[in-house]
């Protein structure tokens with residue numbers, strides 16, 4: 597926003613910043629899950645725009661500082677999935693079905709896909725993004741917002757990216773927590789990601805650590821590490837890569853995904869004291885907050901631009 601709307605003043609208000617957000621612990625892999633009532637065309641656009649944007653970073657000199665890199669690996673399934681060629685398969689690199697010979701490594705799985713996607717190591721990526729925002733003239737304020745209407749006294753446009761916070765901030769009862777626990781381990785010998793198609797077990801190698809996951813616990817608000825979950829994660833991941841049994845655990849982490857049947861990128865107008873104020877919502881990314889980040893942000897930016905043009909038809913934005 598700060599880069600694209602260079603004539604506007606842009607402020608991020610948030611209660612928590614990196615390293616204390618949900619995005620900080622995310623494995624950061626680009627791998628879409630489908631939203632049932634959003635057109636595939638729109639989801640394709642969200643993913644492609646995100647992939648293209650992050651690919652440019654991965655191929656730039658900033659890649660190591662930003663923690664953005666190409667990541668090759670496998671998604672394996674216990675049963676052949678109904679959709680063997682998902683909509684995003686044309687955008688990742690080298691998508692193909694694994695051979696029987698390759699599948700011998702995974703005797704409990706019947707089917708697999710091999711491809712190269714992108715991973716953002718969020719511990720590096722988020723501070724890098726914050727610096728990029730500040731360099732573009734963006735302002736940052738730490739503040740808990742209790743009511744969107746109170747912001748209309750200070751800002752002309754509000755973009756709501758509060759994730760799970762939208763439950764109270766936008767009064768949206770459709771958004772709910774999906775608890776996820778992961779482990780960060782030292783396993784520099786693991787070079788390819790491996791993901792079980794059920795989405796519950798995954799191994800994602802990175803620059804400073806490998807992420808082992810995970811859990812997908814609906815409506816579970818617990819933020820404490822569950823030792824039973826950690827043991828189960830190590831057990832499941834070690835079945836895929838036995839040497840992980842010995843990997844040194846660097847950190848155990850829990851986050852609450854902002855779960856919603858359909859991601860919400862939408863604008864509305866808030867009526868406040870006789871005038872209306874543009875609010876653009878961009879939340880409910882579930883397990884796809886990194887995967888669809890730039891695509892949904894570009895959509896939100898388009899809604900901000902349209903709204904500003906309606907408000908100020910002659911302004912150059």
Ligand SMILES: Cc1cc2nc3c(=O)[nH]c(=O)nc-3n(C[C@H](O)[C@H](O)[C@H](O)COP(=O)(O)OP(=O)(O)OC[C@H]3O[C@@H](n4cnc5c(N)ncnc54)[C@H](O)[C@@H]3O)c2cc1C
Nearest residue numbers: 611612619622623624625741759761776851884885886887
């Ligand atoms: C274990 C785990 C692994 C994951 N792995 C991946 C992955 O590999 N790839 C992927 O794409 N996604 C992954 N995700 C999902 C991803 O983390 C989320 O989709 C993403 O973090 C959502 O981002 P967000 O900015 O919407 O929410 P958040 O990161 O939660 O940020 C919300 C922000 O809003 C602020 N806020 C909320 N309410 C208020 C308020 N009232 N006032 C002020 N500020 C407020 C918060 O302080 C915070 O700064 C994973 C999630 C988990 C839990």
Ligand SMILES: O=C(O)CCC(=O)C(=O)O
Nearest residue numbers: 623776791795798810883
């Ligand atoms: O689903 C994956 O494989 C990546 C991790 C993730 O997105 C999640 O746990 O939400």
